[in-house]
Amino acid sequence: MDEISSKSDWFSEQLTKYLEVLHVPGAWGSVIEFLLSVFIIFFLSYLVFLLARRIFLFATVKMVRKTKSKFDDFLVRRRVFRKLAYLAPIAVVFALSKFFWGNYPDELAIFHDIVALVLIVVILTIFKALLGAIEDIYNTFPFAYDRPIKGYLQVIHLLAIIVGILISISIIFNVKVTSIIAGMGALAAVLMLVFRDSILGLVAGVQLSANRMVRVGDWISMPGHNADGTVLEITLNTVKVRNWDKTISTIPTYAMVSSSFVNWRGMEESGGRRIARAVFIDTHSVKFCTPEMLERFKKIHHLKEFIEERQAEIEEYNRSHNIDESLPVNGRRMTNLGVFRKYLENYLIRHPKINEKMTLIVRHLDPTEKGIPVQVYAFSREQEWAKYEGVQADIFDHILSIVPLFELQIFQSPSGEDLKQLVRRFSD
Incomplete structure (x- = not known):
């Protein structure tokens, strides 16, 4: 301390001699000394900052570009080295302040x-x-897609901020950090309320990551939060979802654990997207197939082999059981609805956009007041929404157009035009 004081005295003496030569009044000496010392400190610190930015940063970036590792590139991209350059002027300010203001210990302590x-x-x-x-380095690994760490890093950053605040309070009020922590026991309830979302988000983030419940890029549906789209970001407090209408839904992270949601990842990884839609057949149009109908159906590419095999099987059954075929009710016969259902099965099996390795069923559902639902249950190879809807539309366009070939009718509730035609028929 004596050495610092002597250097400060030397500066004051030299400045006083120079001011006397310039005939500056002694009352202005201390003011000029203070302003000059401030100017020198900040000028030299700024000069050191420029040198650190120009020389240190330039040399570091040049060295990073020569290395084969890509990890250090992320340090440059996040400007870690650029921010390190701020330490140099702080060190200069700290050192020069002792040199110039060593004779003023109270003011020096405040500075x-x-x-x-x-x-x-x-x-x-x-x-x-x-x-x-x-985080950037971690995201380069393949397992990072399943286990993001952004939430954990945010917790570490939050803890660092808390530590920084505690140290700042200890500096301002000149108390020990341990004393501050001991006095915070009474504020525990307040802190629980302030950091409630962060604490719940941390616990939820651990569960989401450990159980692989959701990850960035997953398609999720959460109607309770008006979310239906792709997960953009998972943070400590929120999960951001870009919906299909390009809006952004923000969901609390803990809500992903406390509430239910649908993750469509399984569908995307399976290689198919489910089609489960039905057409309603009018029950009045269902009937046994006549020989003429069967001959016509044989000309359909997807039915010829089936009808020939089924006819041989039915004829053998009826003959072996001495069935009287004079009445249609006796024995076994094919119906136009059954042939239509088999046609749909063969059509879907041969469809290039249907995944034949997954479940494929054409089935009857329970009859309703609208007729007999014939449901197509299959999986499209196309999973993208627009393409999937295109495949589904093409299939049902085809189904609706070929129904009359099997002498079946689609049920449709009467429209105004239908009622008008009915009234005209009765009026005539």
């Missing part, structure tokens, strides 16, 4: 406290950039 607070802010900024670089 050092201010510099320490600035240093804490700079360190937190560097630490945040470093965490960002760590």
Whole structure:
């Protein structure tokens, strides 16, 4: 301390001699000394900052580009080295302040406290950039897609901020950090309320990651939060979802655990997207197939082999059981609805956009007041929404157009035009 004081005295003496030569009044000496020392400190610190940015940063970036590893590139991208350059002027300010103001210990202590607070802010900024670089490096690994760590890094960053605030309070009020922590016991309930979402989000984030419940890029549906789209980001407090109408839904992370949602990842990984739609057949149009109908059906590419095999099987059954075929009710016969159902099966099996390795069923559902539902249950190879809807539309366009060939009718509720025609028929 004596050495610092002697250097400060030397500066004051030299400045006083120079001011006497210039005939400056002694009352202005201390003011000029203070302003000149401030100018020198900040000028030299700014000069050091420029040199650090130009030389240190340039050399570091040049060295990073020569390395084969890509990890250090993320440090440059997150500007970690650029932010490290701020430490140089802080060190210069800290050192020169002792040189110029060594004779004023109280003022020097206050100035050092201010510099320490600035240093804490700079360190937190560097630490945040470093965490960002760590996240980028982690995301280059294949397993990062299933197990994101952004939420964990946000927790670490939050803890670092809390530590920085505690140290800042200890500097400002000149108390120990341990004393501050001991006094925070009474504020525990308040802190629980303030950081409630963060605590719940941390627990939920661990569960989401550990159980692989959701990850970035998944398609999820959560009607309770008006979310139906692709997950963009999973953070400590929120999950961002880009809906199909390009709106963004923000869901609390803990809601992903406390509430139910649908993750369509299984569908995407399976190689198919389900088609489960029915057409309603008018029950009045269902009937036994006549020989003429069967001969006509044999000309259909997807039915010829089936009808020939089924006819041989039915004839053998009826003959072996001495069935009287004079009445249609006796024995076994094919119906136009059964042939139509078999046609749909063969058509879907041969369809290039249907995944034949997955479940494929054409079935009757329970009859309703609208007729007999014939449901197509299959999986489209196309999973993208627009393409999937195109495949589904093409299939049912075809179904609706070929129904009359089997002498079947689609049920449709009477429209106004149908009622008009009925009235005209009765009026005639």
